[in-house]
Amino acid sequence: MKIFLVMPLCLLLCFSLSIQAADESLESLAQQYFSKMVATQAPTATKKELEAFLALLSDDVGNQHIPYQPDDTREPDGKKMMRKGMTYYLGSHTEYEATLLDTFIFNNTAIAVRYRHHAKGIHPQNQQQIEYTSTIMDLLEIEKGKIVMIRKYHE
Numbered sequence: 284m285k286i287f288l289v290m291p292l293c294l295l296l297c298f299s300l301s302i303q304a305a306d307e308s309l310e311s312l313a314q315q316y317f318s319k320m321v322a323t324q325a326p327t328a329t330k331k332e333l334e335a336f337l338a339l340l341s342d343d344v345g346n347q348h349i350p351y352q353p354d355d356t357r358e359p360d361g362k363k364m365m366r367k368g369m370t371y372y373l374g375s376h377t378e379y380e381a382t383l384l385d386t387f388i389f390n391n392t393a394i395a396v397r398y399r400h401h402a403k404g405i406h407p408q409n410q411q412q413i414e415y416t417s418t419i420m421d422l423l424e425i426e427k428g429k430i431v432m433i434r435k436y437h438e
Contacts, residue, residue: 309425313386313394315339316423316430323369324379324402333369337362341429348435357431376404384418394423 319336322328345357346365358364381400388394401416417437424432 308428309388309391309394310386312339312425312428312430313388313396313423316394316421317381317383317386317396317398320421321379321381321400323373324376324381324400326374326376326379326404328373328376330370330373333366333373336369337366339430340365340433341426341431344430345432347433349437355432355434372407375407376402378403392425394425396421396423 316336316339319332319339322332323336325332340362342362343357343359344361344365345355346352346361347355379400379402381398383396383398385397386394387397397418397420399416399418401414403412403414405411406413420436420438422432422434422436423430424434
């Protein structure tokens with residue numbers, strides 16, 4: 284009779300520990316994403332920081348930045364396209380600062396990372412001075428431990 288009581292409790296405990304481990308893994312991924320993304324925006328950022336960030340992404344990663352990039356298509360060369368775009372802007376900031384505000388975990392498939400950032404620099408395309416401060420939320424969709432979609436939202 285005791286086995287009928289102990290068995291469900293063991294299953295519940297195992298399930299609970301599994302969920303906790305998944306949450307900790309996704310929380311770790313959220314922290315890595317934020318720190319590596321911030322490193323790519325620093326005035327001293329190099330391809331080393333860029334590659335560390337890109338290592339978190341799947342090869343077919345999609346990137347959507349509302350309202351600038353409304354298309355959320357995942358392309359087979361998504362990471363390659365992000366590398367090209369991010370390399371173009373690499374080192375364009377003379378100042379960059381970001382503060383992590385919140386992270387939210389949604390089961391084992393999504394993470395939201397909310398942060399406030401301030402940047403100052405020279406736009407590489409038109410050589411105009413830029414400066415902005417904004418609050419952003421990046422919604423990261425996860426598959427097999429990799430980020431497969433990044434959706435950026437401005438507050």
